[in-house]
Amino acid sequence: MEIPYAVKPRPDTGLYNAKLGIWLFLASEVMLFGALFSSYILLRVNAEEGTWPHHWLNIWLGMTNTFVLIISSVTVVLGWASLKMGQFKRYKFFQGITILCALVFLGIKSVEYRDKFMHYEVHLKDGRIADGHLQPAETTDKMLVLEGRFVTNHAELMEGSLHHGGEPKIEIPKDEIISMENYGPWHNTYTAIYFTLTGLHALHVIGGAIVIFAIWGPLAKVWEQDPERYTNRVEVSGLFWHFVDLVWIFLFPVLYLL
Amino acid sequence: MQAAAHTDSRAHDPHHEEPGFWRKYIFSTDHKVIGMQYGVTALLFMFFGFCLMLMMRWQLAYPGKAIPVVGKMLFHLLGADMVGKDAAGNVGVIMPDLYNSFGAMHGTIMVFLAIVPLAFGAFGNFVTPLQIGAPDMTFPRVNMVSYQFYFMGGVIMFASFFIPGGAAQSGWTSYSPLATVTAGSQHPNGQTFWILGMVCLINSSLLGAVNFITTIVQLRAKGLNWMRLPFFVWAQFVTAFLLLLAFPPLEAASVLQLMDNLLHTSFFLPTGLMVSGQVLHVSGGGSPLLWQHLFWFLGHPEVYVLILPAMGIVTEIIANNTRKPIWGYRSMVYSVMVIGFLSFIVWAHHMYLTGMGTRIATFFQTTTMMISIPSVIILTALFISLWGASIRINTPMLFALGFLPMFGIGGLTGLPLGFNASDIQLHDTYYVIAHFHYIVAPGTIFALFGGIYYWYPKMTGRFMNEFWGKVHFALSFIFMNLIFMPMFVQGLEGMSRRMYDGGASYAEGGGVTGLSKQILGLNVPISHAAFALGLAQIPFIINFFYSIKRGRKTASDNPWGATTLEWQTPTPPPHGNFLKPMEVFRGPYEYSVPGHAPDFTPQNEPDKPEPLMHGNPVRS
Amino acid sequence: MSDMHSPSVAAGAADEHSIEAARKHIRTYLIVGVALLCGTLLTVWASLIDFGSREINIALALFIASTKGFLVAGFFMHLISERKMIYAVLSFTTFFFVALMYLTLFSMAHGNIVHIR
Numbered sequence: 002m003e004i005p006y007a008v009k010p011r012p013d014t015g016l017y018n019a020k021l022g023i024w025l026f027l028a029s030e031v032m033l034f035g036a037l038f039s040s041y042i043l044l045r046v047n048a049e050e051g052t053w054p055h056h057w058l059n060i061w062l063g064m065t066n067t068f069v070l071i072i073s074s075v076t077v078v079l080g081w082a083s084l085k086m087g088q089f090k091r092y093k094f095f096q097g098i099t100i101l102c103a104l105v106f107l108g109i110k111s112v113e114y115r116d117k118f119m120h121y122e123v124h125l126k127d128g129r130i131a132d133g134h135l136q137p138a139e140t141t142d143k144m145l146v147l148e149g150r151f152v153t154n155h156a157e158l159m160e161g162s163l164h165h166g167g168e169p170k171i172e173i174p175k176d177e178i179i180s181m182e183n184y185g186p187w188h189n190t191y192t193a194i195y196f197t198l199t200g201l202h203a204l205h206v207i208g209g210a211i212v213i214f215a216i217w218g219p220l221a222k223v224w225e226q227d228p229e230r231y232t233n234r235v236e237v238s239g240l241f242w243h244f245v246d247l248v249w250i251f252l253f254p255v256l257y258l259l
Numbered sequence: 260m261q262a263a264a265h266t267d268s269r270a271h272d273p274h275h276e277e278p279g280f281w282r283k284y285i286f287s288t289d290h291k292v293i294g295m296q297y298g299v300t301a302l303l304f305m306f307f308g309f310c311l312m313l314m315m316r317w318q319l320a321y322p323g324k325a326i327p328v329v330g331k332m333l334f335h336l337l338g339a340d341m342v343g344k345d346a347a348g349n350v351g352v353i354m355p356d357l358y359n360s361f362g363a364m365h366g367t368i369m370v371f372l373a374i375v376p377l378a379f380g381a382f383g384n385f386v387t388p389l390q391i392g393a394p395d396m397t398f399p400r401v402n403m404v405s406y407q408f409y410f411m412g413g414v415i416m417f418a419s420f421f422i423p424g425g426a427a428q429s430g431w432t433s434y435s436p437l438a439t440v441t442a443g444s445q446h447p448n449g450q451t452f453w454i455l456g457m458v459c460l461i462n463s464s465l466l467g468a469v470n471f472i473t474t475i476v477q478l479r480a481k482g483l484n485w486m487r488l489p490f491f492v493w494a495q496f497v498t499a500f501l502l503l504l505a506f507p508p509l510e511a512a513s514v515l516q517l518m519d520n521l522l523h524t525s526f527f528l529p530t531g532l533m534v535s536g537q538v539l540h541v542s543g544g545g546s547p548l549l550w551q552h553l554f555w556f557l558g559h560p561e562v563y564v565l566i567l568p569a570m571g572i573v574t575e576i577i578a579n580n581t582r583k584p585i586w587g588y589r590s591m592v593y594s595v596m597v598i599g600f601l602s603f604i605v606w607a608h609h610m611y612l613t614g615m616g617t618r619i620a621t622f623f624q625t626t627t628m629m630i631s632i633p634s635v636i637i638l639t640a641l642f643i644s645l646w647g648a649s650i651r652i653n654t655p656m657l658f659a660l661g662f663l664p665m666f667g668i669g670g671l672t673g674l675p676l677g678f679n680a681s682d683i684q685l686h687d688t689y690y691v692i693a694h695f696h697y698i699v700a701p702g703t704i705f706a707l708f709g710g711i712y713y714w715y716p717k718m719t720g721r722f723m724n725e726f727w728g729k730v731h732f733a734l735s736f737i738f739m740n741l742i743f744m745p746m747f748v749q750g751l752e753g754m755s756r757r758m759y760d761g762g763a764s765y766a767e768g769g770g771v772t773g774l775s776k777q778i779l780g781l782n783v784p785i786s787h788a789a790f791a792l793g794l795a796q797i798p799f800i801i802n803f804f805y806s807i808k809r810g811r812k813t814a815s816d817n818p819w820g821a822t823t824l825e826w827q828t829p830t831p832p833p834h835g836n837f838l839k840p841m842e843v844f845r846g847p848y849e850y851s852v853p854g855h856a857p858d859f860t861p862q863n864e865p866d867k868p869e870p871l872m873h874g875n876p877v878r879s
Numbered sequence: 880m881s882d883m884h885s886p887s888v889a890a891g892a893a894d895e896h897s898i899e900a901a902r903k904h905i906r907t908y909l910i911v912g913v914a915l916l917c918g919t920l921l922t923v924w925a926s927l928i929d930f931g932s933r934e935i936n937i938a939l940a941l942f943i944a945s946t947k948g949f950l951v952a953g954f955f956m957h958l959i960s961e962r963k964m965i966y967a968v969l970s971f972t973t974f975f976f977v978a979l980m981y982l983t984l985f986s987m988a989h990g991n992i993v994h995i996r
Contacts, residue, residue: 002394002835006477015962018397018477024965025469028972029507035976036508036553039983040515040526043549047987049530052544060923067919075912078955079905086901186524190544193524197515243955250947253919254940258926476964504975552983603975607986619986 008230023237027244030205034248037198041255044190054191056161057184059113063257066109067249073102074246077213077239084232089224092235096217099242103210110203117192121147122158123173123181131173132158135183145173145181195256202248209242288399289834293406294385295718297376304413305373311365313793318353319761320786325351333357341425358759359428360449364416366431367453370561371460372413374703378568379464379502380409382710383471383495385718389825389832390489392480392841392863397473405466412459419452427453430757432558435527435550439519440534446521454517461510464502471499480824480863482843486592487862489823489847490585493592494571497599498564505560505603512553519545526550548613555606563602565699566666567595569706570637573659576709577641579821580656581648582858584848587640594633601630611682620679627677634670638663654728658709661736662702669697672747687757690750693743701739708735708799716818720830721810727798734795741788745781752778820859822849827863911954918947 010017045053080095116134123131123145133149140146148168152158182188186196216234224231277283287293314333317326323345326333330351334342341357344350353361384402388395396402419426426449429438438450475496479488488496515526523541527550530543578585585591607615607623641663650656672694675681685691708731715723754762754774761782767773817826824843828836841863849860922943930936953959958969 004395004397004399004478005393007397011477014476014964016477016964018473021476021964022398022401022469022473024968025472025503026465028968029465029468029503031969031972031976032504032979033507033511036511036556036979037515039980040511040549040553042980043546043984043987044526044544046984047546048544064919064923068916071912071915071919074915074951074955075908078908082901082905082908086898186518186522187542189542190525193518193526193542197518197524201514240956243951246955247948247951250915250951251944254922254926254944258922259937259940500971504972508979546987548987549983552979552986556979556983600971604978604982607982610986615986619982622982 008227008233017233019233019237020240023240027240030244030248034198034201037194037201038251038255041194041198044194048190051156051159052189054159054161054189057191058161058195058257059116060257062109062113063253066106067253069102069106069109070246070249073099073106074243076102077242081232081235081239084224084228084235087228093217093221096213096235100210100214100217103206103213106206107203107210110199114196117184117196120184121181122184122188123147124179125173126177126179129153130155130158131171133168133171136170139170143175145175145178147171147173198252198256202245202252205245205248209238209245212238213242286403288395288403290384290388290396290399290402291718291832291836293402294381294383296406297380297384297409298382300410300413301373301377301381304368305377307417308365308368308373309793309796311361311368313789314353315358315361315365316786316789318358318759320783322760322763323352325349326353327351337420337425355759356428357425359430359757360420360426362757363427363430363433363453364420367427367457368416369699370431370565371457372409372416374565374699374707375464375561376409377707378572378703379471379495379498379564380406380467382568382572382707382714383467383498386714386825387471387492387495388474388478389828389836390492390823391475391478391483392824392837392843393474393478394835394837396470397477398470401466402470405463405470408459408463408466412456412463415452415456415459419449419456422447422449422452424448432554433516433550434554435516435519435545435547436529436532436534438516439528440532440539448520451517451520454513454520457513458510461506461513464506468499468503468506471495472503475499480841480843483841483862486589487843487846489571490574490588490591490595491568491571491823493595494567494574497595498567500599501560501564501567501602505557508553509557512550515553516550548610551610551613552607555609556603558609559606560602562695562698563598565703567598569662569666569703570595570641572706572710572713573662574641575821575823576655576659576713577644578848578850579713579819580651580653580659581644582651582850583644583648584846584850585640586643586646587636588846588848591637591640594636597633598630598637601626601633605630608677608679608682611679612686617679624677624679628674631670631674631677638667638670653712654723654725654732655709655713657729657732658705658712661732662705662709665697665701665705665739669694669699669702672697684753685750687755688750689746689754689756692756693746693750696743696746700743701736705735708732711803713819714825715806715810716813716830717816717825717828718831719807719810721806721808721812722818723802723806723810727802731795731799731802735792738788738792738795742785742792745785749774749778749781754778817861820857822859822861823847824862827861907954911950914950915947918943918950 004018005011006016006018008017010020014021076095076098080092080099083089083091083095119135121131121133121135125131129151130153131147131149131151133147136146136148148170150168151171184192186193216231216238220234221231223234284292287296314326314329317324325345325347330342330349333353334350337357341354341360342350343352343354345352384396416426427433427438428449429441433450433453441448441450475488475492515524518524519526519528525541525543525545527547528539528541528543528545529547532539532541532543574585574591605623605627607619608627611620611623645660672690676685676691676694712723712728715721749762752774753765755765758764762774762779765773766779767775813830816828816830819826824841825832827841829838842865843862844865845860845862847862849862851858852860922940925939925943926936928936930939958965
């Protein structure tokens, strides 16, 4: 039993089924990320003065990731255009770059996440706060070693630096520590919404990359059997990928720059 | 129940082998099988949710007394934390925490695991492709996956009763911070399961919504333009949009609440929150109101998801049993679209008492008042459709007729809730419970019962027993009213929702004003009516199963003499549905058309040239 | 090999794209791609300038992001030549998203919360 308009568009709507389907799905994704963006705005607007961090993320890594996704968006659409022109090998080449870009993006994201989990805020008995990246190689049972700085009040921590790394090593005797916590989602509402937004986005990158890979690799034989159906699949997965890029285009300035 | 008839349209296809049991009944991609899977699962969950309510009603009528029979079972299943002993030493008293979890889960199960899957998943899946003349949904495999997500969500929700700490206890609304700080720090706890279950259910609905909209847009038969669609299809179409666009914010909020629960974030936890006298060790900076906004952004469209398919079913049944076109079809179509649109911008009427400023409250009050207009238009059109009709009384029609005044009561009692000022008195009281149960119980559920009796002959080739159907209707109608009408009175007096002791701690006495003995005393007859309502469902359950094999056989594929396309298939419809492609020539409710001999004209019947009479051409 | 399909695909593909049209589209994609990369650099540069008020930085960043978003949606996702049905779905979505954001923000803005004395 053939479902009509799975490949050829329906005349009055001008759409084939999956194209309408993916746009509907993307509409729901707009609402999903939109709700999270609204939450971000709300939490930030209602935050007490001096409690919302600024420049806690590495702008250059973020910018690189933005470039990576933009390039992957270009290659995705060039891949589809190649298929439309019947050039399967060119499609394979472009789409391969797309998948590589996805992996690079995720790699950089992992580096950023790890950086946050290694970044500690340590409250000391004498009222000072130590803040920096844990140096596990130099830390002993008695001494905690961070690469960072001491501050006297919490509000000073809200201003991050544009230059990550290169800070001096500081040593803190462990018996002077009241509490310490790393910059995971639990640290404050900024890290919470940062990890949630970028984490959900990363899941979409992974999902999209898997689908694009599946069509590119194991399911490539459909091109031989039904080139138009195959091209449609590439188009539909490409639309999803562009949406993922679009979300990042907003995530980057909102989380990294503002 | 057979999904594939012997007149399988694949019979002529030599390449198609008959699939095995698993592909045919469990991992099927056929919308009719999936619809029935949804239906059976949903009815089982409705039964389970109903039982939860019965146990709660026992506690409300007889606080501190052990539940007979069931009480001991509960104790063995759930342990001494949840189930206590009464004064006489009998085991089987629901403890407060268990009562709260029954309440939270009754709401969650009824809304998300019973009504929506039945109204949208079951009826929508089974009937919609048939009514538009399509061979199946546009994405059959996605359809199967959406059922599987639903099933998984149901399993998770059900399993949550049996984990340490029991099921979620913070209402079906799961408000933070209670939903995060409740049940201590045992992980994973009932709230975690609730959230994970919700995520599965939301994904199921999203996939279903994509499927429904694409199918209705793309697979309408030739000649089936938008204004010839049966109202049932319009209702499902708008419902799908509501699910598509309203659910994602709740999915987002669920993720945030899950992170609050498991990862100690503070999305919804304000700074300085104290639990059991101690400051909670979290970062703070969050907002409980944010959860409420995100929840109700879904929560309100959700209630229209509950009612619109029901209106669709009732319209089909009324048209069929009045043997007349529906009055005001066009107005109904525009109204349902307006309801869908407005339903997105009324949500904060659930939040009037959270301290929003008057300006924003007035905005929501205005949109709430506006949305009552299209609802009234639809109800009025259905009432007027009865005028001058030769009404055929059968079980589906009784349920459809019963729906009308019951939904009327439910809808009208919503008005004082929609006004900010009067809501101050009524918010969170039994008045609210009565209001929404009137809409869902003798409202939607009646429509769903009617739909079951109506489409049963198409699915099985047999009628359900008429006598017992009428008994089912009459008893259900009486007892539902006996349950919910007194609740309006209790609520007007100020009796709060979600009280384990049935309001006893707010009783008047010793010079303190409070709930009167009469009001509290109403708990007993209400509970008795609830038990009776449960008994009244027994004939239905027996009828349902008995008639599969022993019901009166239908004489034709179209036993009700209906005009819509689902009656143009063999019975039951084979894989692929129609033996030949459908072409539609007329609107959905051409009953008693002048000049046509039979009192109905199916949508796919072409225009026949009529003989000239007295020299004037007769238009057909 | 698989590239022998090219004549049949070009002829049979549901087509706004003949080979010539495809070439023009590819030029467009590349130009848009470069524009996006430049836009990114612009965003970063603009964020490092102090305009005196935070609001200006925010407005500027969102404006650039929206322009980039429009380019991705309009050209890469072919929204600029898409069907009415898709526009309709997206317009409703945009409206509801904006409603969610603004109404929630407005309800929770400090000036709007009722303070109990």
